[in-house]
Amino acid sequence: MKKKLTSVLAASVAMSAVLAGCGGNNDNNNGAASPSASESASPSASASASASASPSASASEPAKVENFTVSLRHIQIGEPQKFRKAILDDVVKKTESEVPGLKFELDGVEDSVNRFTKLPAEMAAGNPPKVFSLFGGAGDAQKYAKAGRLLDLTPILDELGIKDKFLNVLDSFSVDGKVYGLPIGGNTEGIFYNTELFSKYNLNPPTTWDDLVKAADTLAQNKITPFAVGSKGAWVPNMLVNTLIGRVAGEAAIPGFKSGEAKWNSPDAVAAYQLYADWEKKGYFTKGELGKEYGDMLNDFVAGKAGMMFDGSWRNSAFKNDAVGAAIAGKVAYVALPAVPNGKGDQTAVNANYGEGYGFSADLNDNELAAVKAFIKNMYSDEMQLRGLLEDGVLPSMQLSDASIAQVTDPLLKQVLDVLKSAGKTFPHFDSVVQSKVYTETETQLQKLIAGKATPQQVGDAIQKVQDAENAAAK
Amino acid sequence: MKTTLKNPYVYMLFVAPTVAMYFLFFIYPTITSFVFGFTDWDGLNARQFIGLDNFVNAFKDAEFRSSIWNNLIILLFSCCIQVPLIIVFSLLISNVKRFQGFYKTTVFMPSILSTSIIGILWGYIYDPDVGLLNNFLNLFGIDPIYWLAEPKWAMFSILLTNAWQWMGFYIVLILAAILGIPKDIDEAAMIDGATGVQRAWYLTVPLIRPIINVVIMLSIAGALRVVDIVLVMTGGGPAGSTEVMASYMVNKAIKYGDYGYGSALSIIIFVIALILTALYQLLIARRQERIEY
Amino acid sequence: MPVAVKKSIPHFFMIIYVVIILVPFLFVLFSSLKANNTEIALHPFGLPKTWVFENYKEAWVKARISVYFFNSLYLAASAAIVGVLMAAATAFAMARMKLTRISKWIYQLVLVGMLIPGNVLFIAQYFLVRDLHILDTHWALFLPYTAGALPFSVLLLVAFMHNIPHELEEAATIDGMGAIRMFWKIILPLTIPALVTVFIVNFLGNWNEYLLANFFISRDALRTLPTGMVGFRDAFQTNYALVCTGIVFSVLPVLLLYSFLQRQIIEGLTAGSVKG
Numbered sequence A: 001m002k003k004k005l006t007s008v009l010a011a012s013v014a015m016s017a018v019l020a021g022c023g024g025n026n027d028n029n030n031g032a033a034s035p036s037a038s039e040s041a042s043p044s045a046s047a048s049a050s051a052s053a054s055p056s057a058s059a060s061e062p063a064k065v066e067n068f069t070v071s072l073r074h075i076q077i078g079e080p081q082k083f084r085k086a087i088l089d090d091v092v093k094k095t096e097s098e099v100p101g102l103k104f105e106l107d108g109v110e111d112s113v114n115r116f117t118k119l120p121a122e123m124a125a126g127n128p129p130k131v132f133s134l135f136g137g138a139g140d141a142q143k144y145a146k147a148g149r150l151l152d153l154t155p156i157l158d159e160l161g162i163k164d165k166f167l168n169v170l171d172s173f174s175v176d177g178k179v180y181g182l183p184i185g186g187n188t189e190g191i192f193y194n195t196e197l198f199s200k201y202n203l204n205p206p207t208t209w210d211d212l213v214k215a216a217d218t219l220a221q222n223k224i225t226p227f228a229v230g231s232k233g234a235w236v237p238n239m240l241v242n243t244l245i246g247r248v249a250g251e252a253a254i255p256g257f258k259s260g261e262a263k264w265n266s267p268d269a270v271a272a273y274q275l276y277a278d279w280e281k282k283g284y285f286t287k288g289e290l291g292k293e294y295g296d297m298l299n300d301f302v303a304g305k306a307g308m309m310f311d312g313s314w315r316n317s318a319f320k321n322d323a324v325g326a327a328i329a330g331k332v333a334y335v336a337l338p339a340v341p342n343g344k345g346d347q348t349a350v351n352a353n354y355g356e357g358y359g360f361s362a363d364l365n366d367n368e369l370a371a372v373k374a375f376i377k378n379m380y381s382d383e384m385q386l387r388g389l390l391e392d393g394v395l396p397s398m399q400l401s402d403a404s405i406a407q408v409t410d411p412l413l414k415q416v417l418d419v420l421k422s423a424g425k426t427f428p429h430f431d432s433v434v435q436s437k438v439y440t441e442t443e444t445q446l447q448k449l450i451a452g453k454a455t456p457q458q459v460g461d462a463i464q465k466v467q468d469a470e471n472a473a474a475k
Numbered sequence B: 001m002k003t004t005l006k007n008p009y010v011y012m013l014f015v016a017p018t019v020a021m022y023f024l025f026f027i028y029p030t031i032t033s034f035v036f037g038f039t040d041w042d043g044l045n046a047r048q049f050i051g052l053d054n055f056v057n058a059f060k061d062a063e064f065r066s067s068i069w070n071n072l073i074i075l076l077f078s079c080c081i082q083v084p085l086i087i088v089f090s091l092l093i094s095n096v097k098r099f100q101g102f103y104k105t106t107v108f109m110p111s112i113l114s115t116s117i118i119g120i121l122w123g124y125i126y127d128p129d130v131g132l133l134n135n136f137l138n139l140f141g142i143d144p145i146y147w148l149a150e151p152k153w154a155m156f157s158i159l160l161t162n163a164w165q166w167m168g169f170y171i172v173l174i175l176a177a178i179l180g181i182p183k184d185i186d187e188a189a190m191i192d193g194a195t196g197v198q199r200a201w202y203l204t205v206p207l208i209r210p211i212i213n214v215v216i217m218l219s220i221a222g223a224l225r226v227v228d229i230v231l232v233m234t235g236g237g238p239a240g241s242t243e244v245m246a247s248y249m250v251n252k253a254i255k256y257g258d259y260g261y262g263s264a265l266s267i268i269i270f271v272i273a274l275i276l277t278a279l280y281q282l283l284i285a286r287r288q289e290r291i292e293y
Numbered sequence C: 001m002p003v004a005v006k007k008s009i010p011h012f013f014m015i016i017y018v019v020i021i022l023v024p025f026l027f028v029l030f031s032s033l034k035a036n037n038t039e040i041a042l043h044p045f046g047l048p049k050t051w052v053f054e055n056y057k058e059a060w061v062k063a064r065i066s067v068y069f070f071n072s073l074y075l076a077a078s079a080a081i082v083g084v085l086m087a088a089a090t091a092f093a094m095a096r097m098k099l100t101r102i103s104k105w106i107y108q109l110v111l112v113g114m115l116i117p118g119n120v121l122f123i124a125q126y127f128l129v130r131d132l133h134i135l136d137t138h139w140a141l142f143l144p145y146t147a148g149a150l151p152f153s154v155l156l157l158v159a160f161m162h163n164i165p166h167e168l169e170e171a172a173t174i175d176g177m178g179a180i181r182m183f184w185k186i187i188l189p190l191t192i193p194a195l196v197t198v199f200i201v202n203f204l205g206n207w208n209e210y211l212l213a214n215f216f217i218s219r220d221a222l223r224t225l226p227t228g229m230v231g232f233r234d235a236f237q238t239n240y241a242l243v244c245t246g247i248v249f250s251v252l253p254v255l256l257l258y259s260f261l262q263r264q265i266i267e268g269l270t271a272g273s274v275k276g
Helices: A002-033 A055-060 A079-098 A111-125 A141-146 A154-160 A195-200 A209-221 A235-248 A253-259 A267-281 A294-302 A313-319 A366-379 A382-392 A411-421 A436-451 A456-474 B008-037 B053-060 B062-094 B100-112 B115-125 B132-138 B151-179 B183-191 B196-207 B209-225 B228-233 B245-254 B259-283 C003-032 C037-042 C054-063 C065-096 C100-115 C118-131 C139-162 C167-174 C179-190 C192-208 C211-216 C225-235 C240-275
Strands: A068-074 A102-108 A131-135 A181-183 A189-194 A225-228 A306-312 A332-335 A356-360
Touching: A068 A079, A068 A111, A068 A366, A079 A102, A079 A313, A079 A366, A079 A382, A102 A366, A111 A131, A111 B245, A111 C118, A131 A141, A154 A366, A189 A195, A189 A235, A189 A313, A209 A225, A209 A306, A225 A294, A235 A253, A235 A267, A235 A306, A235 A436, A253 A456, A267 A436, A267 A456, A294 A306, A294 A313, A306 A313, A313 A332, A313 A382, A313 A411, A332 A411, A356 A366, A436 A456, B008 B259, B008 C065, B008 C100, B008 C118, B008 C139, B008 C179, B053 B062, B053 B259, B062 B100, B062 B151, B062 B196, B062 B209, B062 B245, B062 B259, B062 C003, B100 B151, B100 C003, B100 C240, B115 B132, B115 B151, B115 B228, B115 C003, B115 C225, B115 C240, B132 C003, B151 B209, B151 B228, B151 C003, B151 C240, B183 B196, B196 B209, B209 B245, B209 B259, B228 B245, B228 C211, B245 B259, B245 C118, B259 C100, B259 C118, C003 C240, C037 C240, C054 C065, C054 C225, C054 C240, C065 C100, C065 C139, C065 C179, C065 C192, C065 C225, C065 C240, C100 C139, C118 C139, C118 C211, C139 C192, C139 C211, C167 C179, C179 C192, C192 C240, C211 C225, C225 C240
Parallel strands: A068 A102, A068 A131, A225 A306
Antiparallel strands: A131 A356, A181 A356, A189 A306, A189 A332
């Protein structure tokens, strides 16, 4: 009995020692960061630029390199994201080789989990990772920037001399002229369709409204889902809603919600939701969509269970020969949502987003700052932008030479570029415009609409109510 | 003896760590919950005192009301459907000699597994295309049911999984009580010619009454605690149809950044728990002896 | 009705129940060995046509199950052990020492703790661990787990220690034993059955905890099994075979442990709940 107890006690002491060791480690990291940072005077250009190259270090201890880790939260997980992950991995490797002692600690989290659950909680608690995937807009980058959680990148951009290289895409990451995040690339949202299925049923490409509706009806009659969709995360069906609003109410409506010039419960916006509800009623979308994930949508489309899907242009790389959608490689085409009858505004306008990018914690020590600078230098370079375009089909967020863009050979990606080129205007996604509470309300209400628990008018009224409250609070 | 066991310093040594932890992780958070609950705190900006607004809003909030309702459904399902089934199954197991140990071990097994992993597992059972359940129903010619995707099925699916996980636990609890009943009572009744069902209903059930009350109490507490399974399986969806109070509180706080409102909701959940405990004490446990200090 | 039929009725219903319990596990096990989603969809019930073990290698590497498993194990065990010892010491003081008035106060206080449903303090505890600067370390789980188990553990152990005869201590005091040694040498050994119960209850509670683990820990290397597995599911959710492999990995050790310790676990858990 006695023996047993002693061993239990010993075990518990050992356990707490392990635990203490763990916590202690962490303290070491933090502790080491502040007082001894100046010691680290690293030979790399970017690090010494942080100006604290202390003379003492260079005098006595030349080869002493302090090891440190920098946490990096990314969303490039799973098969479809593998091209983007490869680019990130190369940037990480390059940056680690440039900054002595640096080790990135990568943490891959599913996109919407990061954006809507993890990051908000960490921002509230003030302990975000040092480098993290960040979306632009009032609900994300701008909100966190105003609360002082994000690193002001303006001096770094000036130092690296890359600010002017960005296209006009930094607004949604900026507050009062200061830049707090950098979009990795851009995308537009439109219709992917399965050309094999379309020719099988003698359908025209869905470039006009009538052809689109006819295609959808024909597919539905043949027990093929017209539009694959996975609405468990409501951001997915919200893509189509956004473009429908842009078509029916005009492209100016979307920025207008926040300024008060457009209303969610205006007849136009309600008509867009009505259109969506009608399609829902006609069975245009995947059955059981509210239980389907975003990944299921691609699977259904690749398996030929669905003829079309409304998705972001980033998906084009999934249909390469060595990607998840290889089964239908070469049988996919991309078009913009066609002009809506009686729609307002420019009917050739397409949605264009430069929303997804990286942000950086405001709480960095000198070492971490050096790492962040090197990361930005390597990630936002001509080389990586071109690789993003060619390997992953992401539209560049920085200027690329015409010669570079001419290297695009992938036919699907060319179609995406053509759609953008022929667009009269572009409009943003409302998720980067409206306040986060409004955006989450659009998700809640859209799912209710899909479930048949709310009418388009009720949806519009409910969202506008939150919009009014948020607009009033902003004043 | 008197001096040793009255030494206040030793007493302090024994009690202080527990009391300190208790204050830090129970009393202090309870106080801060109350403080946060009266503010509009969003986790990012300074918080402002807004009086009772959060509480007023909570009762106007249709989503929150429906989450209370969902908790109530879970509670009623556990007490009115699960508990009778649990009693029946315990009686069944108590009546067999062979395989008794096997049945006991097997039905108990799910209750030691992590709820979140059970949530993942059942997510696949419910999958409309590859899932076991639809494939099974398909054998009888039943069309695919979108278990977790349709509001009318989703709550039922959660209830089923929850029952799958916990019923065995309660069965073993009651079984232990049944097996603890002296054999001679049962044998006497058998000689009097009472059938198995009669003996179960008139003899065994009244004798295990106290433990049934415990099971009811644990079911009530369990119904209020349900949150992991909802977060893992549906996240409260589709369209809020499986949202329970705790998951709604977590979502409001974390996703919407409404920490003030979330704290107010947590206070309301606490009050509801207190009311249910009081009701239980008054209505069910009234006659039962309680552990008194 | 013949006796044989009558006797088999309970077995008939119990076998249905047992099948319902076991079939999900078999489904997951078979699915984990199948090549792809199509095969799962086409042959949901049968054994795999060809046994595919690659999933196991892939899941082990991609999901870092060993890391999650170890984190869960040592957090659950250390928090449970520390909690048991703290509760035992407190229960000893309250049940055996002669400062009854303050003991009564503490008892009432702890009783209130039993009434607070676990999740209610989630938000406040989140900001508490932030203010303690232990967010995203294992302390952020260890401390709440230890503390969270205290009310139940103390109440159970007080009830148990009350029933230990007083003669033992009297003899011990005559031998000149102090209170601390009395606790270690006499009361604690006698309390072992209750301690085991409390330990098992707390261990399983910690082992399975999801809510705090999901929000108090961000770094992948620190994640516990429940949150790690949900993250894995989110990442590979359309690859059913792979996720099923992950489930097998996370369930198997628990089931193995259960098959050896089932008697202790069942008795521990049920005894604890009845008395608590």
